[in-house]
Amino acid sequence: MNMYEDIIKGKEKISIVGLGYVGMPIAIAFAKKVKVIGFDVNQEKIKLYKNGIDPTKEVGNKAIKDTTVDFTSKDDELSRAIFHIVAVPTPVNSDHTPDLTPIKSASATLGRNLQKGSIVIFESTVYPGVTEDVCVPILEKESGLKCGTDFKVGYSPERINPGDKVHRLETITKVVAGMDEETLNIAAKIYELVVDAGVHKAENIKVAEAAKVIENAQRDINIAFMNELSIIFDKMNIDTNSVLKAAGTKWNFLNFSPGLVGGHCIGVDPYYLTYKAEQLGYHSQIILSGRKINDDMGKYIAENTVKKMIKSNKQVKGSKVVIFGFTFKENTPDVRNTKVVDIIKELEEYGVQVQIVDPIADQEDLWNEYSISVINRSSVKNVDALIFAVPHQEFEDIKLEELVEMYAPSVSYYNKDLEVAATAELNTTEIKEDRVLVDVKGMFNKEEAEKNFLYWRL
Template sequence: MNLYEKIVSREEKISLIGLGYVGMPIAVAFAKKIDVIGFDVNKEKIELYKQGIDPTKEVGNEVIKNTTVDFTCDEAKLRDAKFHIVAVPTPVKADRTPDLTPVKSATKTLGRNLTKGSIVVFESTVYPGVTEEICVPILEKESGLKYGVDFKVGYSPERINPGDQEHRLETIIKVVSGMDEVTLEIVAKVYEIVVDVGVFKAESIKVAEAAKVIENAQRDINIAFMNELSIIFNKMDVDTKAVLEAAGTKWNFLNFSPGLVGGHCIGVDPYYLTYKAEQEGYYSQIILSGRKINDDMGKYVAESTVKKLIKAKKQINGARVAIFGVTFKENCPDVRNTKVVDVIKELEEYGIEVKVIDPVADKEDLWHEYKIHPSTIDEVQGMDAVIFAVPHEEFKDIELKEIINMFKTSEYIDSKAISEVSATNELSSSMDNDCVLIDLKGMFDRKEAEILGYNYWRL
C-alpha cells in the first residue's frame, strides 16, 4: 500500500503549513475527504479558527465551524502526518529582491518534525530552483534524513484567487510535479482527491515553478499596457474605458483593464523571475518595464487627483480626501502590498488629510502594516475629493446622488435639485463642478456623473 492509499484509508494524515488565504481553503477542502492537520505559527489565527471564525473570509465562518481540520500551532503535531503541503507567502524586500524568509522558516519547522517516508510539496511561488536548491538542503539538515531515500519532494503552485468565489481549488486545473515518477504519481493522486477538474503533470519541479511565476508576470505586463494606455488617453482627453469597450468587440482582444496592481502575487512574483534571470546574466526589459509602470500608478492617481483639485480651485494644503477601499483587490480583506497606500502616502505629501473607508479590510493588519484606522461612511463629510479605489460589493449600492452629501458643497444641494438635474440633463450650477470624484475602476456612469456636476476622473 503506497502513501496515497494510506491517506485515503485514513491510515496517514496530510498537513498544511501556513493557514492564510491559500493554505486554509486547501486544508478545509482536503478535510472533507481525509484527515488534515492545519499548522500555523500565528497563535491568534489558530484560536480564531478553533472558535469557528474565518478571518480571511475565503470559506466563511460556518465552514470553519464544521470542518474537521485539526488546527494547531504545535509543530510537534506535524510528525503525525506523512504528506506535507507548504503554503506560506513569498514577499519581496524593500529593494524588490525575493524574501524567502517565510518559506525557509516553514521548511526549518517542518524539517525538525519530518519523518521517514514523507512527501513534502511546496506551493509557495518561487523562482525555478528554490525547491531543490534551497528547501531540500534545509529539510536534510534539520531532519537528518536523506533526500530521495528517506523523504521525497514535489511542487504544486497555488492558483487560488483570494476573494474569488468562482475560481476555487476544486475548479482550477492543478499543476503538479515530483522529484521522480513515483512521487509525481502520488502527488497527482492526492490532489485529485479535491481538484474536480483534474491535474496537469509538469515534467519537472523547475518547470512547475517557472509556470507559476510567469502566470502572474504575464498578467502584470498586460495590466501595465492598459495603465500606459490610460495615461496616454487621459492626455488626449479620451475615455479609456470607452476605448476598451470598443476594442473588446474583436474576438481576440484580451480583456484587461487599468488599475492599481498590488497584493502578494501579481505585484511580487515578476521580481522573483527577474531576480533569477539576473543571476543567470540576463537583465529583463519587458517584465521590469511593466513593473515600473504598475509600481508608479499610485503616484499617478494621486497627482491626477491633485490636478483635479487645482482645477476646482481648491486649496491643496489642508484639503480633505476620502478613499473608499484600501485592500489590494475587491471583496477581499487582504491589505498586503496594497497600492492604495501609495495613493494615500502621496496625497499626504501634499499636506492633504485622507480618510479611509473599507468595511472589508482586516483592521488589525491595516493598523499593523500601515498605521491606518478606517473611518465609517457617516464620518465622510466636508470632503474636497472622494476616491473610489476598490469596487467592493459593499460600495455597489452607493448612488451618485448620495455622494454629493460627502462634499463641502453638500449644504447647498438637496435631493429634489439632484433629481431635477438628472431628469433634465442640465449641469448643476450649485455644485459649480467643484466636487472632485475619482472613480478608478469605473464603478459609476461617467455621463451621469458629469450631468450631476461632478468633476469626474477615472483611469
C-alpha cells in the same frame, strides 16, 4: 501507492503548513476526504479558527465550524503527518529582491518534525530552483534525513484567486510536479481527491515553478499595457473604458483593464523571475518595464486627484480626501501589498488629510502594517474630494445622490436628483466643478457623474 492508500483509509495524515488565504481553503477541502493537520505559527489565527471564525473570508465561518481540520500552532504535531503541503507567503524586500524568510522558516520547522518516508509539496510561488536548491538542504539539515532516500519533495503552485467565488481550488487545473515519477504520481492522486478540474503533470519541479511565476508576470504585463493606454488616452481626452469596450468587440482582444496592481501575487511574483534572470546575467526588458508602470499608478492617481482639486479652485494643503477601499483588490479583506497606500502617501506629500472607508479590510492587519484605521461610511462629511479605489460589492449600493452630502457645504444645495440647484443664485457649473470624484475602476456611470461632479477615472 501505499502512502496514498494509507491516507485514504485514515491510517496517515496530511498537514498544511501555513493557513492563510491559500492554505486554509486547501485544508478545508482535504478535510472533507482525509485526516488533516492545519499548522500555523500565528497563535491568534489558530484561536480564531478553533472558534469557527474565518478572518480570510475565503471559505466562511460555517465551513470553519464544520471542518474536521486539527488546527494547531505546535510544530511537533507535524510529525503525525506523512504528506505535507507548504503554503506560506513569498514576499519581496523593499528593494524588490525575493524574501525567502517565510519559506525557509517553514522548511526548518517542518524539517525538525519530518518523519522518514514523507513527501513534502511546496505551493509557494518562487523562482525556478528554490524548492530543490533552497528548501531541500534545509529539510535535510533539520531532519537529519536524506532527500530521495528518506523523504521526497514536489511542487504544486497555488492558483487560488482571493475573493473569487468562481475560480476556486476545486475548479482550477492543478499543476503538479515531483522529484521522481513515484512522487509525481502519488501527489497527483492526492490532489485529484479535491481538484475536480484535474491535474497537469509537469515534467519536473523547475518547470512547475516557472509556470507559476510566468502566469502572474503575464497578467502584470497585460495590465501594465492597459495602464499605459489610460495615461496616453487621458492626454488625448479619450475615455479608456470606452476604447476598451469598442476594441473588445473583436473575438481575440484580451479582456484586461487599467487599475492598481498589488497583493501578494501579481505585484510580487514577477520580481522573483527577474531576480533569477539577473543572477544569470540577463536584465529583463518587458517584465520590469511593466512593473514600473504598475508600481507608479498610485502616484499617478494621486497626482490627477490634486490636479482636479486645483482646477476646482480648492486649496490642496489641508484639504480632506476620503478613499473608499483599501484592500489590494475587491471583495477580500487582504491588505498585503495594497497600492492604495501609494495614493495616500502621495496625497500626504501635498499636505492632504486622508481618511479611509473599507468595511471588509482586515482591521488588525491594516493597523499593524500601515498604522491606519478606517471610518464608517456614514461619518464621511465635508470632503474636498472622494476617491473610489477598490470596487467592493459593499459599495455597489452607493448612489451619486448620496455622495453629494459628503462634500463641503458649498455643494450641499443640490436636491435629490442632482440636477436643480435649490438656490437660484448658485451657478450649476461652478458647484459641479467644486466636487472632485475620482473613480479608479469606473464604478459609476460616466455620463451621469459628469453632470454634477468634476469626474475622472482611469
